[in-house]
Amino acid sequence: MPEGGDRKRIDAYPRLFADMARELFAQGSTEELLQRIAQMAVEAIDGCEEAGIILVDRRKREFQAPAATCEMVRESDRAQMECNEGPCLDAARHEQSFRVDDMADESRWPCYRPRAVDLGIGAMLGFDLYTYEDHLGALDLYARTPGVFDDDAREVGWVFASHAALAIAGSQREATLREGYTTRQEIGEAVGIIMERRRLTDEQAFEVLKTYSMNANTKLREVARRITRTGEIPDV
Structure with a gap:
C-alpha cells in the first residue's frame, strides 16, 4: 500500500x-x-x-x-x-x-x-x-x-x-490549416490585382502568377504576397 x-x-x-x-x-x-x-x-x-x-x-x-x-x-x-x-x-x-x-x-x-x-x-x-x-x-x-x-x-x-x-x-x-487559408487568400488577391491591371480572365491571371513563380524559382505564395503588398506585377 x-x-x-x-x-x-x-x-x-x-x-x-x-x-x-x-x-x-x-x-x-x-x-x-x-x-x-x-x-x-x-x-x-x-x-x-x-x-x-x-x-x-x-x-x-x-x-x-x-x-x-x-x-x-x-x-x-x-x-x-x-x-x-x-x-x-x-x-x-x-x-x-x-x-x-x-x-x-x-x-x-x-x-x-x-x-x-x-x-x-x-x-x-x-x-x-x-x-x-x-x-x-x-x-x-x-x-x-x-x-x-x-x-x-x-x-x-x-x-x-x-x-x-x-x-x-x-x-x-x-497552424497548417491557418497557413493554407492565408495562402489561398493571398493568391486570390494577387490574381484579382493581375486581372484588373492587365484585363485578363482569372485563369489567365493565375497563369501569369504561376509562370513568374517558375521562372523566378520562387514559391507561388511568396510571389502572391509580394504582389499584394507592393501592387507591382512582374513581367513574364
Missing part, C-alpha cells in the same frame, strides 16, 4: 493532468505551447530541474530544438546535434523513452557524454512524443544531481508526454 504522502500525491495526478490538458490546449502559437510544455514538465515531475523539446522534421531530415527552460538545455541540444548522438536524438529517432541515472557513468554517446558532464548534467529522463498518426520528437528532462528520477517520475512523465504530444499535434494541424 502507498504511504500517506505517496497516496496524496497519486490522488492529485488526475487533477494535475486535467488542468494541464486545459492549459496546453489554450496556448496561442505552437512556439508558446512548446515552451509552456517544457516549463510545466519542471513543475509537474519530481526531480526535474530543467526540460527541453526536440522535434523531427522528416521532410528536411533534421532536428529542431524549439523549446528549452535554460541555457544548459540549449547547450545540451547543440552538443547532441554537433555530435550526431545523444539520448534526446535516440528518443526522437527511434521512438523510444530513455533514462540516464548518472551521466558520468554512462558508456553510451562517447562524443556527447563528456560535454554533458561539463555542462553539469547529472541525470536525464526522456520520452518520445507521438500520436497514432505521427511521431513528433522527444520531451527531455534534466537534473543536475544523479539518481533523482525514480519509477514514479518515469510514470508521470510518460502520461505528461502523452498529453503534450496530443496538444502539439493539434497545434501543428491548426
Whole structure:
C-alpha cells in the first residue's frame, strides 16, 4: 500500500493532468505551447530541474530544438546535434523513452557524454512524443544531481508526454490549416490585382502568377504576397 504522502500525491495526478490538458490546449502559437510544455514538465515531475523539446522534421531530415527552460538545455541540444548522438536524438529517432541515472557513468554517446558532464548534467529522463498518426520528437528532462528520477517520475512523465504530444499535434494541424487559408487568400488577391491591371480572365491571371513563380524559382505564395503588398506585377 502507498504511504500517506505517496497516496496524496497519486490522488492529485488526475487533477494535475486535467488542468494541464486545459492549459496546453489554450496556448496561442505552437512556439508558446512548446515552451509552456517544457516549463510545466519542471513543475509537474519530481526531480526535474530543467526540460527541453526536440522535434523531427522528416521532410528536411533534421532536428529542431524549439523549446528549452535554460541555457544548459540549449547547450545540451547543440552538443547532441554537433555530435550526431545523444539520448534526446535516440528518443526522437527511434521512438523510444530513455533514462540516464548518472551521466558520468554512462558508456553510451562517447562524443556527447563528456560535454554533458561539463555542462553539469547529472541525470536525464526522456520520452518520445507521438500520436497514432505521427511521431513528433522527444520531451527531455534534466537534473543536475544523479539518481533523482525514480519509477514514479518515469510514470508521470510518460502520461505528461502523452498529453503534450496530443496538444502539439493539434497545434501543428491548426497552424497548417491557418497557413493554407492565408495562402489561398493571398493568391486570390494577387490574381484579382493581375486581372484588373492587365484585363485578363482569372485563369489567365493565375497563369501569369504561376509562370513568374517558375521562372523566378520562387514559391507561388511568396510571389502572391509580394504582389499584394507592393501592387507591382512582374513581367513574364
